[in-house]
Amino acid sequence: MHAFIALLWHADHPSACHSAHKFLGRMEQAFDADHPCIKTPGFMLFDLGSNTTRDTIIRVNGADHKPVGAIFGTLFRRSNALAPSRPITNFAQDEMLRLSRSRNECVLSDYWGSYLAFHSDQDGGSVIADPTSSIPCFFLVHQGVLIVFSHLEKCTFIDPESLSLNYKFVSDLLAYDKIQSGATGFNEIQELRGGEKLVFHGPRLSRHLIWDPRVIASNHIAPCYEDAAAELRAMTRYVVQCWASAFEQTTVSLSGGLDSSIVLSCLSDTPFASNVRAIHFVMGTDDLTEVKFARASALKAKLPLKEIQFGALNLPRLDSHPRSARPFRKFLTLIPKLADIADILSPDSAILTGQGGDHLFRARTTTLGFADFLIDSGVSRNALRELLNSARLSRKSIWAVLREAIPSLALGARKSTLITGIEHACTPVNRSALASLDPRTCAPVWALEANGLPPAKFEQVSTLIHLFLVRETLDQPFHRNFVHPLISQPLIELCLRLPIYLLSWNGVSRGLVREAFKGEIPDCVRTRTAKGASTQFFVKQVTSNIVELREALLNGRLVEAKLLSRNDVSKFATVESVQTHEFGHKMLIYYTIEAWLRNWIEKLENVRTSA
Structure with a gap:
């Protein structure tokens, strides 16, 4: 689990320097001095995580070879050849110059991973959150110092008397608990969202969206289905294998579904295979069992499988929610018996999941793919084929497809799927909170406004907000080194650029990725469209x-x-x-x-x- 705290301030302002060093003194009293850190005038960064055997802070020097910032987290270099590589531990001089001159913005084009990029200069500095928002990033300004941190519950040196509860945010959570508005449970604390840059100049703070999925999606590609399947397979293998290379031991959480089976298959017959195994959590309820599919996938990959039973359904104690910056669903996560998982909790190990595949590969029955095809190709010779594919995918008649798809061609008709979902999720308990919620304040602008995207593609973009909430948000031992390799920037960007009707090839949910991994995973998993549920x-x-x-x-x-x-x-x-x-x-x-x-x-x- 990545956890950190950073301070940025004006090194030439005596009052800000005094406040920063006073705060630093409280920090050093609160935690072990052996935590990896970087300290320069105007900038300090401390690793508060449990991954003490891995480098999580990569220094960035300027032209004068003096530190001007750092990258915190796990970072990979982009590879046009899609050759898997281990995480970066240091930058070459030319890389540091490019980073410093761009104030770290080139990290979005030249690298990818789970990170935060810090830049410091005489006027203040900036922070960039990776597009997937994989490391929580909260911030507040106190006495001229910008304090940035991942886990408030680990920052016991932050004075709680300086905080006041944000009851409006709490009310909004009752209506929709996946809010990503930038607000938190405290009036003084805000959250930096994925793909945003926070600029700090004196008392002034400004946010800038520097990674917009709508821009990526608008630069779409339309290769033939065979080439698209090959590219999707290669990219998926690349990101999965890069993540596996970051750890000595890798365990795949194998649900038995399509996405986790693909992740496991990407590690079979590779240099990592000897250090890979799978675990399957058995729910023990009336939900459709996935055990036989998990066993089939492990057998196909020739990797060992361990089955762990979830028995108790007890709730965590009311007084046990960590004092985080906002409530998180992870509080409810059931933890297996430690005897069953003790061997996968070391800092050098990781649990990889298949989370993210539904959103990226498009596990959705929609009629709007036909509308996207008409926008891209008009009434061409393949229009009838795509009309029939949309009917098959949506399980509706071609007339129903036409009734829904044709009106969506008008730009004004493209309503955010996110807003529709929020308005629908009403219970007798939260209806008052829902009535006072403005859905347009719940997410980044790219999830709310189509900006010219075709309707099905905007539907995909608007639901990415749910994808980016799949992260380890609480400081709990069982959540250490949970990695969701499919939620990686290169794969996200490829899936954004591929048309929806191609991702749903032949009118099948996740049809393209099913074809891409033909022969790599068991057919009983690959061709199965029913999903296990919890x-x-x-x-x-x-x-x-x-x-x-x-x-x-x-x-x-x-x-x-x-x-x-x-x-x-x-x-x-x-x-x-x-x-x-x-x-x-x-x-x-x-x-x-x-x-x-x-x-x-x-x-x-x-x-x-x-x-």
Whole structure:
């Protein structure tokens, strides 16, 4: 897990220097002095993570060979030949000059990975978050010092008395807990989103969007299907193998579905294979079992598989949510018995998942691919073929496809899928919060406005926000070195440039990637379009703990703050309601928000009482 804290300030301002060194003193009292760090006038960066055996700070020097910043995280050089390579541990002089002259912006075109790029100069500095937002990046300004950090719960040296709860943000989370607005649970703390650059000049802060997926998607390519499949296969293997090279031991979380099976296959018959194995978590509910598919994929890859049973459905204690900058779903993650996973928790090991494939490879039944084809090619000789493919993909008649696709050709008709989803996710408990939420404040502009993209491609772009929320957000031991290799910038950019009707080749969900990995994964997995689900697992978790959930919310801080209605909670928090309502599982989200809010209110009350 990557965790850090950084300080930037004006080295020529005495008051800012005094504040920075005073803050540094508190930091050094709070944690081990052996943490890797870089210290220069106006800039300090500390690695607070658990990966002490790996280099996570890469120094960047200017033309005078003096430090002007650093890259924190895991970084790979781009390769036109798609030749896998290990992470960068240092830059050549010409690379540092290019980085320093561009104030690190060339990191987006020349490199990729999981990182934050820091630049420092006499006027202040800047921070760039990688496009996938893989490392949480929060910031605040205190007495002339920009404080940037990944995990507030690790930053015990930040004075809680300087923080005030942002109740509007908490209310918005009840309506839609995947908000990426840049706001947090505190009025003083903001979040830097993926592909953004934060510029710090004195007391002035400004954000700039420097990676826009709509720009990538507008530069589309349309190779023949055979070439597209070959390129998709090569790119997928490249990013997976690069990530595997970063660790001594790699474990693939093998669900048995298409995407995780592809990840495992990319590591078979490679130099990494001897250090690769697979694990499969057995849910133990009425959801469609995936065990036989996981076994088939492991057998095809000739790699060992370990099956781990999830039995207990207990909720984490209300007082155990880390004091993070905002509530996170990861709080609810069930942790297996340590005896089952002890051998995969070392700093030199990683767990790779197949997360991200649904979004990138397009596991979606839509009619809009035909609209995109008409925009790209007009009523050409392949139009009938694509009309039939869209009908097959959407499971609708060609007339229904025409009724939905033709009106979407008008630019004004392209509504963000994200906004539609937010408006739909209403329960009796959150309807008041939903009514006060402006959906257009919930995400970056690229997820809200098409900017000329065809309708199906904009649908893909607007849902990337969910993809970028798949990250390790809390400081918990089980989450160390969880890596989602499919959520890598080169693969994302390729999938953005490929037309939707090509990704859904032959009218099949994820059709192109299925063809790309023909012969690499078992056909029972490759051709299967039904997906395993964990829906019943979460419903069972709610119903098994309905009394605890009900009491926590009825007597909680959310009701006290009038963010929830006690009457609404009382009516909805029943086994029958949860089992019959489409969003009954959201009771777990409300519990998470309640746990976070309760933990912080008690902390702030104790601090102010003792003061």
